[in-house]
Amino acid sequence: MIDTGLRWFAAMLCVAGLTHIGAVLLAPGHSRDLAFTGVDTTAADGKLVRVDDGNTVADLDPAFLNAICRFDADTGPMRLSGAMPGTYWSIAAMSDDGRILATLSREDLRSAHIDLLVGRTAALDAARQSAGIDSIETMSLPVDTGFVLVRLFAGDLDGRGRAETALSGLECRPALVD
Amino acid sequence: MHPTRLLADPVVPVLSILRFILITLAGILLGLASAWWAVGSLRFDSARSIGQWSMLDDGAKTNPYEAARAARRGGGGLGPSEGIELITEVDADNKPLDAACAYLVAGPMPQGVLWTLTVSDRDGRLPRNPARRFGFTSLDAMTFESTRQVRISIGHAVRPGDFVATSGLSSLRLTLRLYSPTLAARAPSGDQLPSVTSLGCQEGDAS
Incomplete structure (x- = not known):
């Protein structure tokens, strides 16, 4: 007869194994509230919302000023426009769970002024026509909802000042005009 | 009965x-x-290793442990056109970094590239220090010799030169971010990156 204690131990290992597998597989789907979805963007009024270790657990570079702008099915594509600083910057479109879908950095643009449409591929043409613009940078995404993350290098005092000035001048608004 | x-x-x-x-x-x-x-452990990752550094990629994951790790980080990683992200949680002797110990990050950095080195715990929490000094960048780190080598010390007790205090951390991770779109396709080799060596765990008698 197998010792009863051994059977209980085997049962415990089975439960532990199933819990381990379940926890690892379910973690990505249940961690989305930990990315940027907890950041309040409702009062942004066309501006980007700063994110740092105070309002997100996302692993961001503290040498940068990071800010986000949310887009979803209600807002449609977003239009990000403004002057970028002379220091390094980049823009990433991310899904709700923090997965990067598209990126753009200073090397990709010739101008210091950015005018960018971000949204689902099918909605971008409508947004372009609605805004009456022919030539504009676009980020075509496979999703309706997510975030635009802007990173501006602010590793020294001068850089921080320039990044803060640039960030305050950036606008992120729904591209579809009512 | x-x-x-x-x-x-x-x-x-x-x-x-x-x-x-x-x-x-x-x-x-x-x-x-x-x-x-x-x-939380890097040993289940299939991430590419460069010396003691592991290259992170927050893109699509087939390894469930990497997917869970990326989710636990909460996003915010770099895309391929932004650059690459390297982390290490071990020293040059392959011993886990200990927040109670002091370390020296020394050696070359890829040249002509904006880089940042960040000190945090394994969950990405930053150290608590009044100067809000969480690391160094290519613009503010002191460099030595013609190869522009860095020497950055990390620990609880203040040291001369470039120094990051690890106050408030219970574990230790170093994140080296290299901002250049070309690096995603052509990552630096191990001898182009600095190594992390222990300076001792008794802050007073570190070498």
């Missing part, structure tokens, strides 16, 4: 139920703890 059996019979199921609950709870706790440890 014997009178004692009448008394004993109801107790047996109660004990079995209690044992079942205890075993189930212990199993769940063990499973969660092992999952937490495995997700």
Whole structure:
């Protein structure tokens, strides 16, 4: 007869194994509230919302000023426009769970002024026509909802000042005009 | 029926139920703890290693441990046109970094590239220090010799030169971010990156 204690131990290992597998597989789907979805963007009024270790657990570079702008099915594509600083910057479109879908950095643009449409591929043409613009940078995404993350290098005092000035001048608004 | 059996019979199921609950709870706790440890450990990653550094990629994951790790980081990683992200949680002797110890990050950095070195715990929490100094960048780190080598010390006790205090950290991770779109396709080799060596765990008698 197998010792009863051994059977209980085997049962415990089975439960532990199933819990381990379940926890690892379910973690990505249940961690989305930990990315940027907890950041309040409702009062942004066309501006980007700063994110740092105070309002997100996302692993961001503290040498940068990071800010986000949310887009979803209600807002449609977003239009990000403004002057970028002379220091390094980049823009990433991310899904709700923090997965990067598209990126753009200073090397990709010739101008210091950015005018960018971000949204689902099918909605971008409508947004372009609605805004009456022919030539504009676009980020075509496979999703309706997510975030635009802007990173501006602010590793020294001068850089921080320039990044803060640039960030305050950036606008992120729904591209579809009512 | 014997009178004692009448008394004993109801107790047996109660004990079995209690044992079942205890075993189930212990199993769940063990499973969660092992999952937490495995997700936090780099040894289950298929990430590319460059010397003691591991290259992170927050893109699509086929390895469930990497997917869970990326989710636990909460996003914010770099895309391919932004640059690459390297982390290490071990020193040059392959011993886990200990927040109670002091370390020296020394050696070359890729040239002509904006880089940042960040000190945090394994969950990405930054150290608490009044200067809000969490690391160094290619613009503010001192460099030596023609190869522009860096020497950045990390620990609790202040050291001369470039120094990052690790106050408030219970574990230690170093993240080196290299901002250049070309690096995603052509990552630097191990001898182009600095190494992390221990300066001792007794802050007073570090070498």
